[in-house]
Amino acid sequence: MTVKGLKGFKDVLPNEVHLWQHIENTARKIFHRFGFSEIKVPILEKTELFARSIGEATDIVEKEMYTFPDRNDISVTMRPEGTASVLRAYIEHGMHVLQSGQRLYTIGPMFRYERPQKGRLRQFHQMSVEAIGSGHPRVDAEVMAMAWTLMEALSLNVSLEINSLGCRECRPEFKKALVEFLDKRQDKVCADCNRRSKTNPLRVLDCKSENCQQQYVDAPSILDHLCGSCEDHFLEVREGLELLGIHYSVNSRMVRGLDYYTRTTFELITNDLGAQNAVGAGGRYDGLLEQLGGQDKPGVGFAVGMERLVLLVNEDIIKAEKRKPDVFLITLGEDAARKGFSLMHGLRGQGAKVSMDHDGRSMKSQMKLADKHGARYVIILGEDELANNEALLKNMVSGEQETVALSDDMGTCCTGIYERIRVRTINT
RNA sequence: GUGAGCGUGGCUCAGUUGGUUAGAGCGCUGGGUUGUGGUCCCGGAGGUCGUGGGUUCGAGUCCCACCGUUCACCCCA
Numbered sequence: 351m352t353v354k355g356l357k358g359f360k361d362v363l364p365n366e367v368h369l370w371q372h373i374e375n376t377a378r379k380i381f382h383r384f385g386f387s388e389i390k391v392p393i394l395e396k397t398e399l400f401a402r403s404i405g406e407a408t409d410i411v412e413k414e415m416y417t418f419p420d421r422n423d424i425s426v427t428m429r430p431e432g433t434a435s436v437l438r439a440y441i442e443h444g445m446h447v448l449q450s451g452q453r454l455y456t457i458g459p460m461f462r463y464e465r466p467q468k469g470r471l472r473q474f475h476q477m478s479v480e481a482i483g484s485g486h487p488r489v490d491a492e493v494m495a496m497a498w499t500l501m502e503a504l505s506l507n508v509s510l511e512i513n514s515l516g517c518r519e520c521r522p523e524f525k526k527a528l529v530e531f532l533d534k535r536q537d538k539v540c541a542d543c544n545r546r547s548k549t550n551p552l553r554v555l556d557c558k559s560e561n562c563q564q565q566y567v568d569a570p571s572i573l574d575h576l577c578g579s580c581e582d583h584f585l586e587v588r589e590g591l592e593l594l595g596i597h598y599s600v601n602s603r604m605v606r607g608l609d610y611y612t613r614t615t616f617e618l619i620t621n622d623l624g625a626q627n628a629v630g631a632g633g634r635y636d637g638l639l640e641q642l643g644g645q646d647k648p649g650v651g652f653a654v655g656m657e658r659l660v661l662l663v664n665e666d667i668i669k670a671e672k673r674k675p676d677v678f679l680i681t682l683g684e685d686a687a688r689k690g691f692s693l694m695h696g697l698r699g700q701g702a703k704v705s706m707d708h709d710g711r712s713m714k715s716q717m718k719l720a721d722k723h724g725a726r727y728v729i730i731l732g733e734d735e736l737a738n739n740e741a742l743l744k745n746m747v748s749g750e751q752e753t754v755a756l757s758d759d760m761g762t763c764c765t766g767i768y769e770r771i772r773v774r775t776i777n778t
Numbered sequence: 779g780u781g782a783g784c785g786u787g788g789c790u791c792a793g794u795u796g797g798u799u800a801g802a803g804c805g806c807u808g809g810g811u812u813g814u815g816g817u818c819c820c821g822g823a824g825g826u827c828g829u830g831g832g833u834u835c836g837a838g839u840c841c842c843a844c845c846g847u848u849c850a851c852c853c854c855a
Contacts, residue, residue, distance in 0.1 A: 357846080409853050413779085431855085460855080465779085467849060476855060542852075558851085607854055617855095628855060655855030682813060715808085717815040725815095732813055746815070 358464070358472025366660070373659050374457060376503045377477055384496045386453040386479060391435040393459065397425040403434040403638060405609025407549070414462045428461040431608070432478030433635070433651055434642070440482055441644035451483030457656075468661075469626035475656035485636055485648035487583045490614040491590025493650050497618060497630055498596050500654070506662050508629055510598040512591075512616040514584040515552075515606070516576050518637070524575035525551055531569055538565050555603040571602045580613055587614050606631065610638040614650065623658055630654035675727060675771040678720035679706035682713060682732040690731045693741075693756075696764035702771070720746065727771050743767065 355361065362370060378388070397417050404411050416428040429435055436454050439445075445452050457477045464470060481493050494510060501508050516524060532539075532547040532554060539554075539562045546553045555566055576584065591598050598616075606615050615633030623629070632652020640646040677697060681690040690706055697704045705723055707716050713732075720728045730742035735753070744751035754770070757763045 354846085414853080462854075464853070465851095466847090470854070474855070553853090625850060626854075631855060653855055658855060680814080712808090713813045714815080719815090721815040728814080730814075734813085742814090744814075751814090
């Protein structure tokens with residue numbers, strides 16, 4: 351039996367890696383434009399960090415984390431999300447003194463022990479974005495605008511849904527009202543809903559059962575229970591989005607899976623991901639920093655799922671990378687191989703993308719290899735050429751070929767060859 | 779954790795009501811006279827039919843278990 355990869359852990363093969371790079375590159379560009387800086391944080395943290403931030407009673411902490419004792423018997427876990435680590439780093443390095451606000455993002459793998467399905471893996475990758483230091487509703491709008499800009503840049507057909515979850519003041523009251531409402535309907539809704547009404551009542555509202563949804567048509571809405579300041583905040587968030595011309599819809603039943611969210615929450619929704627419909631999601635987490643032992647500073651952020659983006663991004667819209675001259679070097683005989691070997695290195699030094707075969711294949715085989723490499727030029731170095739101190743340069747597209755002189759100075763002759771093929775590459 | 783579908787060469791799949799040496803396409807590889815690709819033609823390598831039991835004279839084809847995988851529930855990016 352050969353050793354296989356773990357369930358839910360996937361290799362990203364070379365033929366799809368360009369998609370990942372394209373997504374990351376455009377994201378980085380946009381994030382920087384909005385004033386965010388990259389931070390790299392560890393994958394492993396003390397278990398306590400996630401228990402305190404995400405919430406002890408959440409599914410993530412209760413049954414989905416990769417948690418184990420390290421060799422010194424400290425309980426560590428592989429991060430299931432990015433925000434906690436970034437905030438930990440922010441606090442640990444006293445970043446609050448650097449300037450009044452910090453805008454950070456990080457890109458990397460996250461781990462959750464779940465059953466894999468479409469758009470969901472055990473190791474998955476997120477781009478996680480945090481704007482720390484301001485509680486202004488316009489920052490919420492700005493962060494959403496950034497997420498939206500990324501979706502546009504990737505030509506994704508997604509919609510933005512927003513909601514407010516209230517704060518420590520008003521959410522408990524809403525919860526109470528909701529639980530009262532639910533208690534009266536215990537026998538009319540599904541078993542899952544009854545379970546949820548105890549563990550996470552807000553969750554009940556987005557049950558997928560149509561029957562349950564019918565029961566909930568006049569369930570209390572969080573938006574009717576917001577306290578004055580939360581209501582103002584939400585209004586200003588909406589105003590901010592409108593100022594930027596960003597289309598959104600309010601979904602008062604949207605819930606987040608992590609305990610730390612307060613006030614604004616939002617999701618970027620698509621219909622093209624099977625059961626998973628969120629490509630990205632986030633919200634405000636005032637109070638979380640203090641909870642983690644830092645100063646009481648507010649924050650907003652979001653995460654987007656790389657795998658989900660990769661599933662959605664249309665390969666066709668990615669313009670082919672500007673290709674550098676692509677050369678395949680064909681040699682015949684050992685002497686030519688030696689000469690070609692150093693010629694290849696010299697051309698690479700010039701910036702050309704060059705390959706050659708080392709296994710002494712026939713001319714025909716080497717030509718076939720050149721074709722497979724997508725080489726636009728072939729340099730043929732046979733015994734005749736070697737004898738005359740020259741090489742054959744063949745254009746694989748037009749079929750034309752010409753001889754080029756090889757001087758004794760490898761440097762100048764590589765420059766010469768490179769100039770020839772570079773100019774023609776640009777022209778064609 | 780629950781449910782359903784699927785598991786045949788590197789990839790995508792055929793394999794009739796169980797019956798002699800398991801097939802195709804793509805890919806890989808060699809060749810079609812002496813040193814030229816992409817098309818075409820010919821040849822070659824590559825499979826203990828997921829694993830282990832069972833039924834049968836005989837199983838890729840039926841039954842059971844396990845494993846893997848996919849999708850969905852739960853939950854979530």
